[in-house]
Amino acid sequence: MKKTIQILAALFVTMVIQAQEKRNPGHFTGLNVTGSLDVTLIKGAEGVTVSASKEVTDHLKTEVKNDILYIYMEGKYKAKGEVHIEVSFNTMRQIILNGSGDIVTKDHIDTPNLQVELVGSGDITINVRAENVKASLNGSGDLKLEGKASNFEAYLVGSGDLEAIRLESENVKVNVSGSGDASVYASKAIMARVEGSGDIKYGGNPAAEDTKVSGSGSIEKK
Incomplete structure (x- = not known):
């Protein structure tokens, strides 16, 4: 007792x-x-x-x-x-995370324009429907995006990873500098650049493809 x-x-x-x-x-x-x-x-x-x-x-x-x-x-x-x-x-x-925290969306975000920035070792997981989405990742964190976008831009610096293969985008511009990896989806056009040992994988079978690798990294169509 x-x-x-x-x-x-x-x-x-x-x-x-x-x-x-x-x-x-x-x-x-x-x-x-x-x-x-x-x-x-x-x-x-x-x-x-x-x-x-x-x-x-x-x-x-x-x-x-x-x-x-x-x-x-x-x-x-x-x-x-x-x-x-x-x-x-x-x-x-706009969503910005500085540090080792986590940001996650329980509901999807409807907005004309969305800017996402991750600096550090934190994680961001977002479901979005937008005309324009711009994302930047600097550090060792992970950024996961899904939903739909007409135009998607992503810039990676460091060892962090971008998972946006479930963000159904029409036009994509992605740049990886460092050892990070990115996966994206482009249904119309993609411009992809790798500087360093990072990798980019893309799906969607876009008609316009502009890719370039400087270093030991790779760009691969899924």
Whole structure:
């Protein structure tokens, strides 16, 4: 009986420590995340829901500047324990991740233009339907895109990988500098460049193909 009470008490303490906090930082059309934070994007009324200890929420900053929602830890504080951040959005035109965190979309993003930037060792997974999508990856992280786009541009620097074979694009421009790998889909035209030991694989059987390799890398039609 005593042991059961101790277990229940421990569970109660855990529930108290791991709290949920809802925030309304204001209107935003872009997201900028810094650090090792994990963020899930969902469609809905604009807002942020944080599930973490009070110590973490006290140091977690969520503020909007120039229509961009910035999420980061205050000063040199490093998040401890489990931290889950859910961002509800109406419009999303820019997603930036600096660090080792993760950003994933629970719902697809509908927008005329989307810019995605990943710097560091983090991961981004996005489902998007857009006219124009532009992505850049600098570091060792992984960027995964799926959905549909008329025009898709991607630039990779470092050892990170781009998986966009499920992003059904018409016109694609992709450049790999370093040892990273990219897979893309182009139904009409592709311009692909490799500088270094990276590889590009593409599907879609485009009628117009412009490819060039400088180094030990490769470009291959799937």
